Amino acid sequence: MYVGRYVVPIDPIRKKNFQLFDSLKGGERLGVDEQGRLYVRKDDSSLTSLFNKHITADQQHLKDVALDYVTRVFSQKKFRSIDTESKNYRQLMSKLNSLGLFSKSDKQSVAFLFYNRRYRDLVVSGIDEAVAESIVTIEMSIDSYISMAYKVKTRPTPTNGGMSGSYFIRDREGKKIAVFKPQDEDSFMPNAPMPEHRRTYDPTAPERHQRRGQPQGIAWLKEVAAWEIDKGQFANVPFTTEITVPFPTQGSGSRPVYKRGSLQMFVAGKGAHELTDAEKDAIPAQQIQKMAAFDLLIGNGDRHEGNFMWDEASQTLSLIDHGLTFLDSLDWKEGWKFSEGRFEWSTYPQARDIVNPEVKAWILEYDLDAKCQILKKLGISERSIREHRLRVLFTQEGVRRGITLAMLASCCMPTKTQRSWLDTLVHSTHEETSDEEKFYVVYQKKAEEFFSKVLEQMQNP
Numbered sequence: 001m002y003v004g005r006y007v008v009p010i011d012p013i014r015k016k017n018f019q020l021f022d023s024l025k026g027g028e029r030l031g032v033d034e035q036g037r038l039y040v041r042k043d044d045s046s047l048t049s050l051f052n053k054h055i056t057a058d059q060q061h062l063k064d065v066a067l068d069y070v071t072r073v074f075s076q077k078k079f080r081s082i083d084t085e086s087k088n089y090r091q092l093m094s095k096l097n098s099l100g101l102f103s104k105s106d107k108q109s110v111a112f113l114f115y116n117r118r119y120r121d122l123v124v125s126g127i128d129e130a131v132a133e134s135i136v137t138i139e140m141s142i143d144s145y146i147s148m149a150y151k152v153k154t155r156p157t158p159t160n161g162g163m164s165g166s167y168f169i170r171d172r173e174g175k176k177i178a179v180f181k182p183q184d185e186d187s188f189m190p191n192a193p194m195p196e197h198r199r200t201y202d203p204t205a206p207e208r209h210q211r212r213g214q215p216q217g218i219a220w221l222k223e224v225a226a227w228e229i230d231k232g233q234f235a236n237v238p239f240t241t242e243i244t245v246p247f248p249t250q251g252s253g254s255r256p257v258y259k260r261g262s263l264q265m266f267v268a269g270k271g272a273h274e275l276t277d278a279e280k281d282a283i284p285a286q287q288i289q290k291m292a293a294f295d296l297l298i299g300n301g302d303r304h305e306g307n308f309m310w311d312e313a314s315q316t317l318s319l320i321d322h323g324l325t326f327l328d329s330l331d332w333k334e335g336w337k338f339s340e341g342r343f344e345w346s347t348y349p350q351a352r353d354i355v356n357p358e359v360k361a362w363i364l365e366y367d368l369d370a371k372c373q374i375l376k377k378l379g380i381s382e383r384s385i386r387e388h389r390l391r392v393l394f395t396q397e398g399v400r401r402g403i404t405l406a407m408l409a410s411c412c413m414p415t416k417t418q419r420s421w422l423d424t425l426v427h428s429t430h431e432e433t434s435d436e437e438k439f440y441v442v443y444q445k446k447a448e449e450f451f452s453k454v455l456e457q458m459q460n461p
Contacts, residue, residue: 013037014068021069024095032061063101070096070110074117089114093145104147111145115172131241134169134178134263138245142256156180156248163187163197164219164323168266181220181323182247182261188216211301211340213329213387221379223262226298226322228374234362235294236287236318240264267318269311272344273304280348283310287317288350289359292343292405296395296412297366298325299387301340308345326375328383330390330423332430332439338414339387339423346409355399363399368392390443394422397447401455425450 017038020030024040031041073092096102096110115136122132140146141155153174156167165185169178184191188199201217220242227240240262247259272280295303300322307321330339345351355363371392372385391412398408411421419427429443 014065017065018069018072021066021095028098030062030099036061038062038065059101062099063106066096066099066101067110070113074113089118104145107145108147108150111140111143115140128239128241130177130239130265131243131263133171134180135243135245137170137172138180138247140172142246142248158193163192163194165191165193169263176266178266179264179320180243180245180247180261181223181264182259183217183220184259185261186217186219186323211324211327211329212338213327213331213340213384214301214324219323220260220262222323222325223264223321225326225375225378225380226319227264228378229298229371230294235290236316237294237322238265238267238318238320264320267309267311267320268313269309269316269318271306272308272310273306275310279310279312281350283317283350284315285350285353286356286358288345288348289353289356289405290362291317291319292345292351292409293355293359293363293395294319295343295345296405296408297363297388297392298322299327299330299339299341299391299412300325300343301327302342304342304344326380326384326388328381328387330387330426331383332390332426333386333434333436334383338419339412341409341413341420343409343413346406346413348406351406351409352404354402355405359405360399364396366392366396389440390426391422393440393444394425394447397444398451401451403451403454407454421450 013036017036020038020040024030029041030038032038070092093107093110097107102110118139119132119136122135123129127135137154138156141151154170154172156169159166159168159179164181164187166179166181168176169180171177182191183189185193187197190198190201192198199216204215223240224242227237230237232239242260243263244258244260246256248256291303291308294300301324302321307319309318309320310316311318324340327340328334368389372389375385375388376382394412395408398411399405414420414423425443425446429439429446432442433439
């Protein structure tokens with residue numbers, strides 16, 4: 001142990017006892033001599049009754065030494081790695097359990113020591129505090145040394161409905177702090193919530209797509225991508241990151257499995273579908289337009305009123321659920337397809353207003369090359385990046401000409417039988433050239449011509 005700058009040597013007996021604990025094997029029992037030194041007991045079953053009084057008298061000393069040992073282990077080791085260090089913890093707990101000295105509450109107290117240390121080490125390693133807390137409570141939910149009474153308030157619980165699996169994550173006080181979306185429970189993935197939507201994993205098979213241009217098993221990555229593009233600086237996307245954690249599986253006796261997915265911070269508020277028309281109309285136009293601008297650029301295929309949240313107390317609009325963004329159905333290199341787009345805000349009067357100066361500046365100053373590099377580093381496909389580029393150029397040209405965001409939305413939303421104007425523009429460009437460098441030049445020129453005609457029609461209905 002350390003006192004100031006000076007190292008205090010460990011008592012020789014204590015040191016020997018710690019060394020014995022280090023070498024202890026499962027199932028071995030311990031005894032204590034008159035000087036407090038531990039030894040491995042080799043009891044003859046016929047003589048066990050003769051030792052019972054002596055063993056009982058020494059149990060408290062054994063417990064004290066064991067707890068002292070555990071505290072020292074937790075203070076010296078760093079518990080940052082999810083798989084390796086959790087394994088070390090389980091081995092340590094198994095060793096203590098085999099001594100037969102601890103009650104359930106004793107073992108839970110030791111487990112709490114570990115998770116407190118785990119949380120601190122994760123934060124010191126640079127992980128966000130809420131993310132570290134989420135990892136800790138998810139791990140606690142599968143820990144047999146944590147009581148069910150405690151798990152009831154902290155374990156992951158499914159959110160309401162949906163084609164994909166998603167879970168509320170709580171802190172150690174039971175408060176919701178995040179939403180976890182595992183890859184293997186995405187729509188048309190092997191463990192999707194509804195059996196009719198379960199498929200083996202094959203991202204190349206079209207029938208396994210939830211939307212055109214959306215291979216299975218990638219929605220969680222799109223959640224992370226939306227955050228990385230916004231960083232909470234414009235559209236108010238909550239902090240989102242990737243995690244891999246041991247997660248409880250369904251069914252009695254099931255062993256936990258490691259799951260990879262997105263973890264998004266929980267935000268307060270009501271979904272827009274819970275608001276009255278008057279409450280929707282009262283949301284500031286700038287906030288509705290920020291959402292609209294963001295959706296147009298990322299090609300949101302599923303912005304319905306259940307995935308933007310209005311918090312009246314803080315007057316904040318937060319955007320959630322970005323699993324169906326950065327699609328690739330509009331990739332001109334792969335042939336002409338129907339694109340996707342769902343923008344329920346397009347009926348809001350705020351979206352029909354003249355574009356707010358701050359929103360307009362954000363759209364026109366959007367650093368397309370830099371954002372495409374971010375998407376590429378994350379692992380978003382080149383097809384999706386090409387579609388993103390097309391959507392950004394189209395939106396920028398429209399806003400530059402004074403087109404409203406609601407009208408831009410109508411230009412980007414196909415019907416069941418008709419392609420959108422955006423689709424048509426991409427197709428006509430592809431008919432002229434398939435050379436990538438020339439393609440965007442021709443495309444921008446066609447966008448200019450298209451919006452000129454739109455403005456002319458507006459002025460001469």
